[in-house]
Amino acid sequence: MSAKAVVIKNLTKKFANPGGVGEFTVIDSISLEVERGAFASIVGPSGCGKSTLLNIVAGIEPYDSGQVQVHSAGGTSNSTARIGYVFQSPRLLNWLSVEDNIKFALEAQSIDKKRWNGQVKKYLELVGLSGQELNYPLKLSGGMQQRVAISRALAIEPDILLMDEPFSHLDEITARKMRVDLTEILQKARPTILFVTHSLREAVFLSEEVYMMSLKPARIFKHVRVDIPRPRQPEDPRLFDLEKNLVQEFFAVLEQNLR
Ligand SMILES: Nc1ncnc2c1ncn2[C@@H]1O[C@H](COP(=O)(O)OP(=O)(O)OP(=O)(O)O)[C@@H](O)[C@H]1O
Ligand SMILES: [Mg+2]
Structure with missing residues (x-):
């Protein structure tokens, strides 16, 4: 069995309502695991709680219940993981x-x-x-x-690198180049990555594991392994097919969310 770099179990996070009366559940009992050295992405619509989740993993945002463990390469203590x-x-x-x-x-x-x-x-x-x-x-x-x-x-x-939509402010051409460059950089420096994006195309191109998040409250409704070997080509039709199927699943779930 391979070592885990991040283990999240039944994580729930609430925020105070905007008016200050009561609270709402932003993240509802999420569980996920990232193997050491893997590239895992979390994909979800804007406002679903992706940055909140990364902040919790980084230890800069408290949470209400569940467990979050970030293991350092040499041990299992939360406090020593970089x-x-x-x-x-x-x-x-x-x-x-x-x-x-x-x-x-x-x-x-x-x-x-x-x-x-x-x-x-x-x-x-x-x-x-x-x-x-x-x-x-x-x-x-x-x-x-x-x-x-x-x-x-x-x-x-770092033992784990958290990346929050790092290319979302860039034009598509620059973002494409940065994605390819990132995969090359990571061949040389190989930390575990937890990457957040709203782009399924970006997630399937970059990742070994993709977790799909629904909205209000955020739940993980699907976990996919991307087995396409590296180096990958952005135009690989297998990536397009995977993206197309996942987009359809996203629409089905978001429609249920909005009902
Ligand atoms: N400190 C806070 N206090 C209260 N509510 C918050 C706070 N931070 C975030 N929220 C709310 O939690 C929800 C999730 O926010 P978050 O920033 O995690 O979303 P996101 O998925 O990263 O969105 P985006 O893709 O637009 O960056 C939103 O409804 C947001 O208004
Ligand atoms: Mg965000």
Whole structure:
């Protein structure tokens, strides 16, 4: 049996209602597991609770009931697992250079200062940004900023990398390139990934495991394994067929949701 990097059991999360009276269930008894080294995606419509779920896994949002375990590569303790997080927008510190943005994250993780320059060089090279060390975020394109955010998250060498719709703000051509680049980057740096998206096409292209989430409250209504070998081609007809079938299932479930 292979090792699990993330185990979520019967997770339920409630938020206070917008008016402040009572609460609503945003996530309803979700269970999922991610094997070490796997790329798992969660796909769901806007507002279903995807970012909330990632924040819970990251330990920055409390939850009401259930269990959430993030296992480090060497052990099973929640507290020692190192988590990298790529947010929906790059969230760089605009007053710090590219390399200082990465060093800021290394410092926050208490990584030995002697390793900082090496990590900056290695992970900027991995995302194709060598030479941008001294540049500032606002002088980079959106795609380049997101690459810095990815290299910052990888540079801490996380046990698990959380990615929240990292390409959703990019134009389709750039997003396509970034998806292909990401799969290449991950051949070299191979953390476990929990990736959130509203795009089934993106999920089936990138993942080994796809979890499909319904809306209000969010439940996992389907779990699919994508067995297509890597490297994958974005135009592979098997990906289109899989996407087409899953889209139909999504519509059926969302129609029930809206009834
Ligand atoms: N801190 C909060 N307090 C109250 N309600 C919240 C809070 N954060 C999120 N919500 C509500 O929880 C629901 C899920 O929000 P969340 O941001 O997790 O959705 P999402 O699936 O990430 O959406 P998107 O795809 O648009 O990013 C929404 O109805 C949102 O209004
Ligand atoms: Mg979100």
